[in-house]
Amino acid sequence: MTVREFVFGDPDVCTGCMICVNVCSMHYFKVIGPAWSRARVMRVEPGLDFPLFCRNCEDAPCIGSCPEEALSRTSKGVVIVNNKKCQGHGACIAACPYDAIKLNPDTQKAIKCIQCGRCVERCPVNAIWITTEEELKEKDSDGRLAGHYERNKEVLYSKGGMS
């Protein structure tokens, strides 16, 4: 059985500095530009900063949505995009419940977080970490984190804050 890991962030701890976003776009595409990043950060007042990433869903609706079958899950449990197959239809973007996929504005190929952990290493306040659903449930036993995400889901996943 593969372990489905994902990057997750604490909006009470995140200060909103965008370093995770910038590290990602610079690492993969050698540019600074949130639209080129697989991570995003949304500031929601009062006082919350959400670092947002692919949640590596069990049912992964992105995989089934692609007419080109460009998305798949690897043996390590990571959902990846096959650039040769991706035609930039955007069906995966529409299917993703977490607004975690976007099209690289240059190549028009889908990009998404593959849990490489580069951003986690660079976060100056340890607001983000790689976790699993089980681990997260344990860590968030009082439901503080889940509550933040649930209460703000309409803003976070409105398809309006993609970059």
Next chain:
Amino acid sequence: MIKGIGGNIIWVDLAKGEIEKRPVEEDMVRHYLLGAGYLSRVIFDMVPVGTDPLSSRNVLGIATGLLTASMFPQASRHVVAALSPLTDVWGESHAAGFWGPELKLAGYDAILFTGASSDPVYLNIENRKVELLDASKIWGTSVFQTDDWIREKHDRQSRVLSIGQAGENLVRFAAVMNDRDRASARSGLGAVMGAKKLKAVSVRGTGKIEVADPQNYLKQMDIFYERMLANPFTEERAKYGTTNLVELMDHIGRLPSYNMKQGVFEGYEKISGETITREYLVKPRSDWSCLQRCGRYTRVKDGPYKYIGGSPEFESQSSLGSRCGNDNIESILYSHHLSNLYGMDTISLGGTISWAMEAWDEGLITEEDTGGIDLSWGNHETIVRLTKMIALREGFGDILAEGSARAAEKIGRGTEKFVMAVKKQEMAGQEPRAQKSMGLAAVTAARGADHLYSFPVLDEAGFDDEIRERFGEQYLPEMADRLNPKYKGIMVKECEDFMVVVESVGLCKYGTQIPPEFYYEDVALALKIHNGLEFTVEELQTIGERIVNLNRLFNVARGVTRSDDQLPNRLTKEKAPKGPPKGQVVELDQMLDEYYQMRGWDVETGMPLKSTLERLGLAKDAEGVV
């Protein structure tokens, strides 16, 4: 071509409603960088002597630096500049946030506003689309309401810079706000926006920044990150922001209290960083690429001063607190919050109220003047009430909205001697009898009383090693001694040169000056890998000197001489009455002599010498001025 920038400047003629985009000129960058240096040049050239700061002939500039939106630590900043309606001389102010980086991502580095609109407008930028739009629906609303309205209308991810009611009402110390609670507060530039009927500038940029050396970029930035995070100041800064300077400054007698009568405050613990951190802190907040995270987010849960929002830093605690004899922390937090909503500089606000409080205490201002408002020291209800009345220019607030110097001139009766200002701008929270360099810095700063133009903090907290490194062994121990005026002219001059460079590349004074982690060679390296620009340390130093001298010429042209580079008599003639600096005065003349000599300025007049201007390529600018 210069890498790592937006590449274009937006010119907006508000009278005609015309918008033009022009490319960034490399020759200009070689001489002035971007940011503060760029605006110094443009505004010097465009604003004629004799211009009323609140007339359509003033030019308002907003500019990012060469490294704004880079991954260098604390690279979030932009600068706002114009002829100041508070000082009538050079006005500039800076802020952190996300607005500057967003402008870069939209493809621009600066915006220049000329003329004035007849009706309220705002400039909306969405990548290539730049348009002036009707602001009548948000005219009269607060900074937060404006932010909400614009992001609701255009894009939730838009970054908004705006004025509140204070700017609209031409309060002479109105701020230009961005990202809700970030303030370009000094110099009253919010009133310039108000006079131009420009309510806001909103930006949405979804482009990218291509850097000069992408292969080595992350590796080098990692080194900068590691150095910043390893610096012991970072942890302290993250924990308290600047709020615990209250207790540190009280400890050395540098906490302005009772309108700068003294530098210690008996109620300091109640308004301290410890108190804020323990009782009111929600979390630290960062701006773009910021590792220092001095921003605070705070809440007062109940009572008349209930609020949640971006919170104060040391200057507000001292100006609205100790300076007014006020130890009610919740009123300080709330008045600061109101200042964010209305868009006002808390330093000048507290400086003006504390002037009025001392004049009241001396019986020179009475209920007849105030309309029944009690101005006793520490009356926190009055402070909060006046915050609103000043922003809205109601009653006695209308006079105070002119700032303490003009208010004293109007009221007279000897109240002038309680004005703690230089060039009509209220002094910041640095009691200079306890740190002499700060007294000198306050008078030499181009924008009037100011601690940041030079930010001479190397004598503040035991930075002997950095003094040795930056200046040389021969200046120790005197330069590191807060109370010794010796070598402070040298220090303030060097700090000014470096700080204007920092303001021209879009970095923060945290990390470059306190703690003094990054210096010229680091900035030069960053300019190389980010922008592809090769500058030697000497070239950057010369640019810093050039900017300072151009700012000086701007002021000299408007009549500034040595006689304007003066502190209030209280600080140079009255001995500090208590605390560690007891018995001290500021030996200003001695420091000024040294400073002018270091600058290559005439010691009698304070004017730049011809040879200095020639060396800096400014001789032509002095024609008809010097």
